[in-house]
Amino acid sequence: MKPGGSLLLRLVLLTTAAVAVVWLVTAAFTWRSALHEIEELLNHPPATASHMQEDRADIAGEIAEHLLTPMLYALPGLALVLLVAVGISLRPLRRIADDVAARAPNRLTPIADSDTPREILPLVQRLNELFAGIDRALENERRFTADASHELRTPLAALKAQAQVALAATDETQRRHALDQILVGCDRATHLLTQLLTLARLDADSGEALQPLTLRPIAADVLADAAGGAIARHCELVLADGDARVRGDVALLQALLRNLVDNALRHAAPSRIEVAIEQQGHRAVLSVSDNGKGIPEGEIEAVQQRFRRGASADSSAVLAGSAIQGTDAPGSGLGLSIVRRIAELHGGSLLLEHGPDDRGLVVSLHLPAIN
């Protein structure tokens, strides 16, 4: 970045120079006319006192005239010079205006700020920051659209194919089965859509509204909600002793925990899920452990990678959620992207590990603890 000097300084210098030129020219004319009058006076000295009085008035009049005449001509010249000078000084402003005017709404590259006067530089920089912000928002929007269309393709294909099977079915059992499957597919697409919208909202969130809070009530609330589903799947839910305080958003942390518990319930077929909250030094650790199918050896690193990289880098990673723990159970697979994004917003990190004796999976969220 190379600022193009100060606009004000340039204007002052140019104006001073123009006034100085006019002043010098006037001085030169005055000097010459004074010299001429003095010469005249010496060659023809006044004869009487009354003559001298007359001459004095004449000389003063002539000197004044010689002082005024060049000024009369120089003033329009001065105005012209100032006009040109101001025009030249304001050229960078016009360039920036043209640059902004010529932009299509989706071309949000920064305005070049070399040769920009110091007074306008902050404006250009704020504009560039705004462009970058809008660009990020647009990029999120594009990513959402791409993810959504990609994620919805498979359920839509299933719905269409099941409907066509039902239409072509020759026996009642087959038709019923296909129609039942269509209902399952609609529920799944609805769940997927909810998850996608959550993710889109999270992408727009900057995580500025974090409040000090206690984790335990959040966990208790989520587990109470999940109890019905867990009983239906013959799974025991446990909230271990312990608590910690962090800066966070209640609704987002609930969504995170709900996704982790839901993921374990749907995909791992565990007989027990334990949620634990611990304070380890300056960190609060919220963990969800299950004793279900777990992740095959060797794939845990790949899943970790997906957690870090997130959904945007590779659209197939969005499917990671369903690929993690078997694919029979319906799930959108977006749960992990949501969990990752919420962890990011809280300045935290996620860790995946095998459970004790290599059974099941432990997902832990590490957050900065507060007192």
Next chain:
Amino acid sequence: MRILLVEDDALLGDALQAGLKQAGHAVDWTRDGIAAEVALAAEDYAAVVLDLGLPRKDGLDVLRWLRAKKRALPVLVLTARDTVDDRIKGLDAGADDYLVKPFDLGELNARLRALLRRAGGQPAPVLTASGITLDPATHAVSHEGRAVELSAKEYALLHALMQQPGRALSRAQLEQHLYAWGDEIGSNTVEVYIHHLRRKLGADAIRTLRGIGYVMAKDAA
């Protein structure tokens, strides 16, 4: 025809299996890339319907593995990835055709018929041999211009034989065409269906080559 379906999505796989069965195919369904390779190594399929986003081994890797083994069977790829670049990658990896989700089941079946036709060296959509015509699109069979009613298994058997007239197929090969995993196979069912076909289409339609199998005479060109 015996088809291998490779699709990890339970709902879509279920629909495709049913849809392909309705079209008269015997369908085996595997849900990941490794299982698909095991099935391909063990069985003789007429075609593969392959999803790309698979657990354990990606569909494109399965496709490359298949082509590296010099297996020429037609592969129809199903995918949610719809950019031109993805399609080029899929075709270059050895796919014969490409359908982007969501697709029409009718179109899937039509494309599969076209692939099977080309693989069998049959340019015409309607198969003919020994005065018998078979339309794979409508399953209509006629003999000497007269429509003939066939059961699903009889149709499948006739279709297999008419795919390459003049080429004999063994009993084991015909069983491969007729039955998917989990289907009950009787000890002499192929003979029973051949018997039914001869009754409906004339005794000379299908010839028995002892120790080799069954064949339909090729029409003189």
